[in-house]
Amino acid sequence: MQYYNSSTQLYLNGEFVPAKDASTDLYSQSLHYGYAVFEGIRAYNTHNGTRIFKAKRHYERLKRSCELVHIPFEWDIDELVRQTYKLLELNNLKDAYIRPLVYCNPNMTLSEPSSVNIMICAWEWSAYLGSKQVRVCISSYQRPNPKSTPMEAKVSGHYVNSILATTEAKSRGYDEAVLLDQHEFVAEAPGANIFIEKSGKLYTPSLGHILPGITRATVLQLCKSLDIECIEKQITARDLKQADAAFLCGTAVEIIGMKSIDETTFPLKWSDSLGATLQRTYKCLVLEKQNYEVFI
Known part of the structure; x- marks a missing residue:
C-alpha cells in the first residue's frame, strides 16, 4: 500500500513538510527500543463536512500514554487538533486514517528521553479488516x-x-x-x-x-x-x-x-x-x- 506520494504533506514539530523529505535519526531510542507512543484516528466525510471522530479524546490518550512511559509531552491538545484538520485540508483528504507519533531523539541509554518529536501523517484507508465477517x-x-x-x-x-x-x-x-x-x-x-x-x-x-x-x-x-x-x-x-x-x-x-x-x-x-x-x-x-x- 502507498501511504504517501510526492505531494503528500505531514506535520513535523510545528511545520508542514513534504513526506518524501522527512527523516529521522538512526540513533533514536524509538528506532532501537520501540520507545515511542502513537495514536490511530479516523476522519469521515459527513454531510457536515470532514469530521475527525473524537479527535480531542485521542490526543488526550496520546498525552496519557506519554505520561505512563515517561516521555515528555509539551504540546497543546487543541492546537494539535487544529493542525490535524489543516493536514487533511493540505492533502485533500476527507475519509482518512490519521497517525500521530511521538518519538525520541538520539539516546543509546535506557533512561527517559530529554527531548522528543511529534509527527502527524494521514492517508486514505478503508476498514482495516474489510467489511465481511x-x-x-x-x-x-x-x-x-x-x-x-x-x-x-x-x-x-x-x-x-x-x-x-x-x-x-x-x-x-x-x-x-x-x-x-x-x-x-x-x-x-x-x-x-x-x-x-x-x-x-x-x-x-x-x-x-x-x-x-x-x-x-x-x-x-x-x-x-x-x-x-x-x-x-x-x-x-x-x-x-x-x-x-x-x-x-x-x-x-x-x-x-x-x-x-x-x-x-x-x-x-x-x-x-x-x-x-x-x-x-x-x-x-x-x-x-x-x-x-x-x-x-
Whole structure:
C-alpha cells in the first residue's frame, strides 16, 4: 500500500513538510527500543463536512500514554487538533486514517528521553479488516503481563506482540487472532477489542490487561443508549467459543463481526446479532446521521 506520494504533506514539530523529505535519526531510542507512543484516528466525510471522530479524546490518550512511559509531552491538545484538520485540508483528504507519533531523539541509554518529536501523517484507508465477517483463531502468543509494561499506553514496542499474533493467524489460514492474558483469560485482538453476545447480553473483557480502546468506550456508551446490557468481566476461551456471536471493534477495524473462533462457527446470524445493530449505529454516529438504523 502507498501511504504517501510526492505531494503528500505531514506535520513535523510545528511545520508542514513534504513526506518524501522527512527523516529521522538512526540513533533514536524509538528506532532501537520501540520507545515511542502513537495514536490511530479516523476522519469521515459527513454531510457536515470532514469530521475527525473524537479527535480531542485521542490526543488526550496520546498525552496519557506519554505520561505512563515517561516521555515528555509539551504540546497543546487543541492546537494539535487544529493542525490535524489543516493536514487533511493540505492533502485533500476527507475519509482518512490519521497517525500521530511521538518519538525520541538520539539516546543509546535506557533512561527517559530529554527531548522528543511529534509527527502527524494521514492517508486514505478503508476498514482495516474489510467489511465481511472474519475468521479468527486463538493465538499461541499472550498479551504482556500488565506488571511488566503499562498496557493502557499505546506504545510502539507493544505492537511487536501484535505483529507476531497476526502473522501467525494468517499463516494458519485465519483473518485475525485473539490473544489471551497471562491467566488464560481473553484479552483482545492484536489491534482491536472484543465483545461477545450470549443470551441477549454482551460481554467484554474488563480493563487491566488490555488497551482501553476509544471505540470500545463508544460501544459501551451506545449500549446504554440502545438499552443493551453489556457486562465487563473476565472471559474464558470456553466462554468465547460458546458465545452466540462476537465482534471486534477499534478505530482501524471500526466494528466487524466474527464468523468463527478456531473451528467453531458462531450460531447466531450476524444480521440478527446485537453486534450488527451496534455496527449500523456506530456508522451513523461517525457519519453524523440522525437515523441510527440506516443500513450500511
